[in-house]
Amino acid sequence: MVENDSRNSGPAEDDFAALFAASEVTAVRRKEFAVGDLVRGAVIAIGQGSAFVAIGGKGEATIDIAEFRDPATGALTLAVGDQLEATVVDDGGESGSIVLRRTLGRGGHVPAELEQALAHGIPIEGMVTGENKGGFDVQIGGVRAFCPGSQIDRRRPGERVPATEYIGRRFLFRVNKIESGGRNVVVSRRDLLEEEAAAQATETWKKLHVGAVVQGTVTNIRDFGAFVDLGGVEGLIHISELGYSRVGHPSEVLEIGQGVEARVLKIEQAGTGRRQVGLSIKSLAADPWSTVAEQFPVGTNVTGTVRRVEAFGAFVEIAPGLEGLAHVSKLSLDRRLSHARQAVSVGQEVDVTVVAVEPDKRRISLSMIERARQSRDAEVAGERADERAAMEQTNQRRSLGTFADLIAASRKKP
Numbered sequence: 001m002v003e004n005d006s007r008n009s010g011p012a013e014d015d016f017a018a019l020f021a022a023s024e025v026t027a028v029r030r031k032e033f034a035v036g037d038l039v040r041g042a043v044i045a046i047g048q049g050s051a052f053v054a055i056g057g058k059g060e061a062t063i064d065i066a067e068f069r070d071p072a073t074g075a076l077t078l079a080v081g082d083q084l085e086a087t088v089v090d091d092g093g094e095s096g097s098i099v100l101r102r103t104l105g106r107g108g109h110v111p112a113e114l115e116q117a118l119a120h121g122i123p124i125e126g127m128v129t130g131e132n133k134g135g136f137d138v139q140i141g142g143v144r145a146f147c148p149g150s151q152i153d154r155r156r157p158g159e160r161v162p163a164t165e166y167i168g169r170r171f172l173f174r175v176n177k178i179e180s181g182g183r184n185v186v187v188s189r190r191d192l193l194e195e196e197a198a199a200q201a202t203e204t205w206k207k208l209h210v211g212a213v214v215q216g217t218v219t220n221i222r223d224f225g226a227f228v229d230l231g232g233v234e235g236l237i238h239i240s241e242l243g244y245s246r247v248g249h250p251s252e253v254l255e256i257g258q259g260v261e262a263r264v265l266k267i268e269q270a271g272t273g274r275r276q277v278g279l280s281i282k283s284l285a286a287d288p289w290s291t292v293a294e295q296f297p298v299g300t301n302v303t304g305t306v307r308r309v310e311a312f313g314a315f316v317e318i319a320p321g322l323e324g325l326a327h328v329s330k331l332s333l334d335r336r337l338s339h340a341r342q343a344v345s346v347g348q349e350v351d352v353t354v355v356a357v358e359p360d361k362r363r364i365s366l367s368m369i370e371r372a373r374q375s376r377d378a379e380v381a382g383e384r385a386d387e388r389a390a391m392e393q394t395n396q397r398r399s400l401g402t403f404a405d406l407i408a409a410s411r412k413k414p
Contacts, residue, residue, distance in 0.1 A: 032059070033098055036120025037088045043080050051078060053086075053100060061088070061098035087122045111182050114143065114175055123172040123192055128152075131163040138173060138187055147173065151188035154197065200232030208233065208277065212264045213284065218254050226250045228260060228279060235277035237262060243282050244321025246307050288321040292364065293357050295319070300354045301371060306344045314340045316352055316366055324364030326352055333369040333376070343368070 033039060033055070041055035050062040063086055068078035078084075090099035101122070117124040126140040128147070135148040152166055173187035208214070208230070216228035216235065225238040237260075242253050254260070262279040269275055288295075296302065296318065304316040304324075313327040331343040344350060353370035356363075 032056070033061075033088050033091055035088050035091050035116070036122060038085065039088060039100065040083065040085050043078060043082045043084065046076075046078065046080060053084065055098070055100075059098070061100045063100040063102070067102050087120070089116060089122065111143065114140065114178055114182065114185060118175040118178055121174065124175060124187070125170055126173050126187065127170045128166040128168065130167060136163070136166060140173075140185070140187075143182065143185060145173070145175075145185035145187045147187050147189060151190040154190055154193045197232040202232070204231040204233045205275075208264060208267065210264050210266060213261060214264060214279070215259065215261055216279075218256050218258045218260060221250050221254060221256060223249065226254050228262065230277070233277060235262070235264070235279040237279045237281060241265070241278075241280035241282045243285060244288055246317065246323070288319060289359050289362050292322060292359050296322075296354045296357060296364065298354055298357060301351065302354070303349055303351055304366075306346055306348045306350060309340045309344060309346055311339045314344045314350075316350060318352065318354075318364070318366070322364065324352070324354070324366040326350075326366040326368055330355075330367035330369050333372040 039055045039061070041053040041061065043051050044054050044060070045052040046065060049065060051065050051068075053061045053063055055061050063084075065076060065078060069076055084102070086100035086102045088098060089101045090097075092098050113124065116122060124140060126138040126145060128136050129139045130137045132146075135146055135150075136152055138145040138147050153161060155161065171189050172192055173189050174191040175185065176188050176191070177184070177186040179185075214230050214235075216230040218226050219229045219234070220227040223239075225236050226242070228235045228237060237250075237254075239247055239250055242250060247253060260281060261284065262281050263283045264277060265280045265283065266278040267275055268278070302318045304318040306314050307317050307323060308315040311328070313325050314331065315323045316326055317323045326340075326344075328337050328340050328343075331337055331340060337343055350368055351371050352366040352368055354364060355367045355370065356365035358364075
């Protein structure tokens with residue numbers, strides 16, 4: 001009997017031991033992940049309502065596939081093999097398995113999700129429904145939340161973005177406060193944007209160095225230049241680095257939201273401890289002075305625009321990035337000027353002639369009197385030609401008249 005009991009209980013004990021060992025492994029895996037953790041993994045299978053995600057080793061988690069359906073068409077935008085990033089909302093303590101969510105606020109248990117989002121810093125989705133004094137109304141399921149105006153976006157002090165840029169749109173928010181039994185909910189979008197920017201900045205700084213050519217988006221325009229987001233790192237294109245052409249204001253060539261390509265000119269440590277990045281669009285363009293001698297040889301007549309007027313002369317732009325000086329003595333043919341403004345004004349289009357080119361010194365000498373002189377000389381030459389023609393006709397008539405007189409006189413002779 002004893003032997004039979006021992007023989008019969010062996011396999012059962014082995015099965016139990018295997019199950020116990022498996023449960024121990026599962027428990028250890030669960031301890032590796034806590035609610036609120038941000039995890040990355042690959043989709044290994046897709047079921048009717050959930051997808052299974054490998055999140056390290058042989059650990060698996062589930063995520064509701066409703067999060068991956070196109071709201072307009074209902075089409076599933078998730079496939080086996082896709083990599084995703086999501087937040088642990090259940091470490092297995094409630095459901096027995098690890099549960100992930102990309103975004104809270106889409107389910108039917110919003111109050112509970114709000115508490116969970118606050119406790120673990122999980123992003124929650126909401127729609128901006130209106131603007132009020134001091135901020136914006138945000139609808140999260142059936143709960144109305146408040147987002148202070150300073151927390152709706154990442155903006156510099158004094159920048160103002162129209163409320164229409166936010167109202168009616170869905171964003172992710174961080175829950176900062178829940179009071180009065182859930183009736184007072186305060187959220188922030190800026191916190192998430194700052195975190196995202198910080199993560200981007202870490203990667204961007206790895207690629208930034210003097211001389212690097214970078215892509216960015218214009219985020220702000222000031223009198224002195226334009227700020228560009230390089231991916232969590234902000235750079236400045238000074239107005240003098242926008243191009244070779246003279247620019248009165250950066251808004252003449254750039255607008256907010258525009259994508260730009262620029263070269264990193266400098267990276268400096270600011271007094272605040274932040275690094276400042278100086279950018280240039282100009283350095284990527286061809287220098288117009290390198291071909292000026294071929295493009296505008298001496299004697300070329302060209303129409304230009306007066307960009308600056310000084311007592312000694314006027315600076316005239318004859319091509320983008322090319323300005324020449326018309327000395328005050330070369331502005332008027334018939335009178336002496338004490339100041340260039342007596343002949344021209346800023347913005348005026350004028351006809352000039354290239355009288356000297358010095359590419360190495362980046363100098364072009366211009367004259368407004370050459371054409372006038374040429375015109376006057378041509379007019380004088382024309383007048384002289386007319387005078388000569390008239391004289392020739394008069395002389396011819398005189399010659400013909402004398403000959404006729406001789407014939408008449410000869411006929412009168414007997």
